[in-house]
Amino acid sequence: EIVLTQSPATLSLSPGERATLSCGASQSVSSSYLAWYQQKPGLAPRLLIYDASSRATGIPDRFSGSGSGTDFTLTISRLEPEDFAVYYCQQYGSSSYTFGQGTKLEIK
Amino acid sequence: EVQLVESGGGLVQPGGSLRLSCAASGFTFSSYWMHWVRQAPGKGLVWVSRINSDGSSTSYADSVKGRFTISRDNAKNTLYLQMNSLRAEDTAVYYCAREYTAMATWGQGTLVTVSS
Numbered sequence: 001e002i003v004l005t006q007s008p009a010t011l012s013l014s015p016g017e018r019a020t021l022s023c024g025a026s027q028s029v030s031s032s033y034l035a036w037y038q039q040k041p042g043l044a045p046r047l048l049i050y051d052a053s054s055r056a057t058g059i060p061d062r063f064s065g066s067g068s069g070t071d072f073t074l075t076i077s078r079l080e081p082e083d084f085a086v087y088y089c090q091q092y093g094s095s096s097y098t099f100g101q102g103t104k105l106e107i108k
Numbered sequence: 109e110v111q112l113v114e115s116g117g118g119l120v121q122p123g124g125s126l127r128l129s130c131a132a133s134g135f136t137f138s139s140y141w142m143h144w145v146r147q148a149p150g151k152g153l154v155w156v157s158r159i160n161s162d163g164s165s166t167s168y169a170d171s172v173k174g175r176f177t178i179s180r181d182n183a184k185n186t187l188y189l190q191m192n193s194l195r196a197e198d199t200a201v202y203y204c205a206r207e208y209t210a211m212a213t214w215g216q217g218t219l220v221t222v223s224s
Contacts, residue, residue: 047211056212090155098155100152
């Protein structure tokens with residue numbers, strides 16, 4: 001099973017700042033099958049990025065993904081108030097679709 | 109509109125059983141792989157199970173293997189999760205999700221509480 005480790009656990013930033021979230025895999029993720037999700041309290045997760053760098057439908061271009069192999073990054077270029085939430089990475093390149101433990105992005 | 113609606117959650121005693129359903133609409137259900145993902149209170153997302161489009165192939169997380177069974181009825185546009193031998197640690201919100209460029213569509217979730 002591929003283990004995903006997200007860092008940092010909590011990120012405190014202000015609106016307008018740039019956010020960089022990391023996701024490390026215990027082994028190479030096949031074909032960059034890595035996704036990022038945003039989750040707000042009481043709501044289901046929302047897909048932001050798939051295949052490591054492709055934005056899902058309707059996702060603003062301030063969200064971008066990069067990386068390959070075992071190291072992946074989600075970048076939010078300029079934080080909006082609605083971006084403060086929990087973010088999860090997920091790999092879907094193996095038969096076991098593991099998630100990272102999440103990064104909480106909070107307002108500083 | 110693409111929509112997934114879960115149902116069947118509730119309170120069950122340890123060792124008991126429960127069957128969750130996920131009703132799909134707004135897309136050709138029989139063309140997509142489907143998943144169950146759970147989230148314990150205050151915790152992160154955990155993948156539970158996956159089924160391919162015609163139901164011929166399934167996979168499970170080790171934590172539920174042998175206890176949970178995923179299935180689907182493409183004629184009824186419905187996904188199921190049969191949960192047996194439930195434990196306290198199975199307490200969670202259970203989401204169904206459609207696989208299309210990763211898990212692009214999620215239901216609102218249904219809460220399962222395992223407690224005596």
